[in-house]
Amino acid sequence: MxxxxxxxxxxxxxxxxxxxxxxxxxxxxxxxxxxxxxxxxxxxxxxxxxxxxxxxxxxxxxxxxxxxxxxxxxGAWVQEKFWLAAWNSVIVCFFVVTISLTLGTLGGYALARSTYRYAFWFLLSALIFRAMPPITLVSGYLPVFFQWNLWGHTATTIIVLVAINQPFTLWMLHSFFKNIPAELDESAMVDGCTRFQAFRNVIIPVMWPGVITTGLFSFLLAYNDFAVTTMLLSRENQTMIPKVASFLGTTQTKGNVMFAVSAVVSVTAPLFLMVLFFQRQIVGGLTAGAVKG
Amino acid sequence: MKHKSFFWFVLPSALAMLLFIFFPIVSVLVQSVYVDHEQVIKTVETCDLFGCKESTTVDQNATAALRAEHPLGQFAGFKTYTDRNHLAIDEFGENWTRSNSWRDFGAQMLNLPFYKAISFTLVFTFVVTPLVIVLGFVVAVAVNSAVKAIRGPLIFFSLLPMMITPLVGALILFWMVDARGVVGAALQYLAGDPDLSVKASTPLMWIMLMVYGVWHSTPFAFIVYYAGLQSVNQDTLEAARVDGANRWLQIRHVIIPHLLPLTTFIALMQLMDNFRVFEPIVSFSAEAHATSLSWAIFNDLGGETRQLSSAAATSVLTIIGVAILLSPVLVRTWREFDRK
Structure with a gap:
């Protein structure tokens, strides 16, 4: 001013x-x-x-x-085995972020570069999917997962979270890719690269900021999820958030609310650090969709 | 981009969404028109010295066989939708004819699970969304007029309520408003009522859930508006100032029109997110006072008896709600795209 x-x-x-x-x-x-x-x-x-x-x-x-x-x-970490839940969270978050980003960069790149009408319809249906409350989808998974014995495994939950994550990831990466001039990959293709080589060797290296920002949000979704993880994971595969919720049901009556309180602080600490170190990327990511598009 | 390479690039993510978002929607549609099989009852005649007696038992084998043959259950049409736990057509009609005032009618309707859930969900959505937009704007303007040096820390703390896990954030607030917590004690002191408890009162619980909703989402509106404020045209602002516009008039005629497109974006995201309100109800153990559609589905799915058909019917009704909520936006996006 x-x-x-x-x-x-x-x-x-x-x-x-x-x-x-x-x-x-x-x-x-x-x-x-x-x-x-x-x-x-x-x-x-x-x-x-x-x-x-x-x-x-x-x-x-x-x-x-x-x-x-x-x-x-x-009490929380040792007695109630919160460390196991923390380890499960690490596994789930790691795989959700890597798989989401792999699928998302491929799809987001294609959507940003295609000029045909169907790309728009694809994005619009992704937006509709984004609006579905995850718990309504869970009620669709359960009968099938029980039938085919897929229920309770970490892998199932990872794939489900990746899928629920896709609409958001696609939108975000699509708007990041739009900002990269198309001449860049076109010139690479003129020089003899295939579309995929251009994507892999020319576009990805300049996309890191966008990929990191999107990765942060994929991480948040996987880390913060309660509806999917609580319904789809068996007890020993539980991640931290359903574990905290289970403290409320059982442990509170035993007079050990403090377990839940310290678990809550433990869950918050990594988020706190994440905001501290990646503040700029988070702000950039939140506003990318709104301000530019 | 060529059709073929587009296809291969989007295939993995399209497949993921098809399998785990689109098919589940179809699956709940199908599941919602089926109900569980009734147990197969067989009549056994046992004869002894005193004559023959007929008794009925559950035929476990036949029941299991029937379930294996038709895993979906038996076709029920819209029976699940019209039962007491969902649209409650019969109860609705009964309440309509029996109750003698609107108040009475409303109270009766709130006893029905689905209407209880949808009324809270709608009130929550349409109270929290405008409040979030207004408060986010106020905070953004305030942060924007702060000294540059302290803006970083201000943004850091402002982001926290949004980044925190909803379940955990709601728990933190819930413990504070507990009758033995610090905010609870303050409320008791202010109200002059030592027995005041948020947990025991329906209106207070509704208010508390909405306070949580606003607290959780205001940072989102704030950060979007704050970014928008950075790109306000300084020349226009300067011109308005030269023409004698005071601070309020500048905001009213320069800044608000500039931020209007952002408001549509925030409103869209907030309507979608608030409509699925779920975690705070679990954290606050508020189910006696307030339930939401998502919570109703969660409640059907959990526990010993998983009521899949009931959950599926509520899911379908929720999806219809989302569709109605989104339709104005979708129509507008489509028209805009057509114009291009």
Missing amino acids: SSKAQRQPVAITFLVIGVLAIWMILAAFPFLWTLWGSFKVEGDFFSKANWANALTGKLTVSETGARVTGDGYY
């Missing part, structure tokens, strides 16, 4: 600061509060006597002898 705009009335400055302060508290406070509380005992995190106990850790001191305790984390 120009210097003239900087000279704004005091009232507006205060209004802006007020809005920002309230929004920052709303956006950040819940996370900080839960992170802090996860190192306390249940009596402090859910305090009947005084909410401030969650800050000072009054009962934590009297129960464990220290201001902070890692009991919740120990």
Whole structure:
């Protein structure tokens, strides 16, 4: 903004600061509060006597002898085998991201380069598919998966997540490919490359930023999914999110809410780091579809 | 691009979508018009000294054979759609004639699972979406007028509510509004009612779910608007300023028209996402007070008895809902494409 705009009335400055302060508290406070509380005992995190106990850790001191305790984390990760769920999440996310990107770059490239009408119809049907709530699809999978004994395996879930991911991946990569001049691959083909060689050796090397951004969103979808993973995975193959949900049903009644609280913090931590390191790509990806197209 | 190479390039991803998105839709359509087989009952005559008696038992073998032969179950037409758990045609008519006021009628209808789910889903969608757009815009304008140096951290924290797993984010809020949590305690203090509990009250639960929805989605609207604000034409803004437009008039006549196409995009994405509201209901254990269509399907699928036909019927009704919601956008996109 120009210097003239900087000279704004005091009232507006205060209004802006007020809005920002309230929004920052709303956006950040819940996370900080839960992170802090996860190192306390249940009596402090859910305090009947005084909410401030969650800050000072009054009962934590009297129960464990220290201001902070890692009991919740120990209970969740070791006792309730959250590490297994975390490992399953790693596997699922890794394969979903790699397969999604492989299929998505191929398809997105073709859609960006084709000038025929059917490319548009393809994208439009992808948009319709994108709107389907995943749980409605799950109710379509279950009878078939039971019939053919496909239910419960990690591989099945990976393929399902890849498919559910495709519409979004295609749209995003398609808009990234559109920004790469078609002359680039055309000149490569004039020089004797096949279409696939042009794609592989000329286009992909300049596409890395777009691929990384799309990969981040594929990762988020696989990591955050609850509807598909909870219905399609057997107990031992469960990923982290259904595992957290299962803490709510069984463990809460046993008085071990703190397991769930520390599991929740554990799930949040990688996302936190991801936003920290890839903020620019995430912002770019979210706005790519809207601003350019 | 040649037809042939286009075909080979899109084949893998088309196949994935065909198998795991299109076929499941067909599968729920088919499944929804079938119901489970009834057990085969056989009559056995047992005779003893005192004469013959007829008794009925379940013929396990015959039942298993029938199930194996027709795995879909028996054809039922639209019976599942009209039963009490879905469109509840009979109950609807009964309530209509019996109830003596709109209020009474509404209350009766909310006892029916499908109407309970769809009313919350629709209220959630159409309350959260506009609020997200307005709040996202306000935050974007505020961040845009902040000093450049602090914008990075501001954006970082603003993104968090959206990037967090919905189930987990909802849990974090739920624990805070618990009667023993920090926000719950504050609410009790403000209301002057030490027994106030969000969990126990239907209106509070609805409000809380929508607060979560707004909290979760505002960052999305914010970031799209923020990016849009970066590309506002500075010359137009300058011209408006020279002509004496105050801050509000600049926003009203320069910035809002510039951001209008983005609003369509945000509204489309938000309508789609809010219509499938599901995780917060699980996190808040809100099913006694509020259910959604997605939750209803989840509930049918889970548990000991998987009610596949019932889930399929609700799925079909949900898909119809999505189609109605999307139709204006689709028609518009199609017309625009035709013009090109």
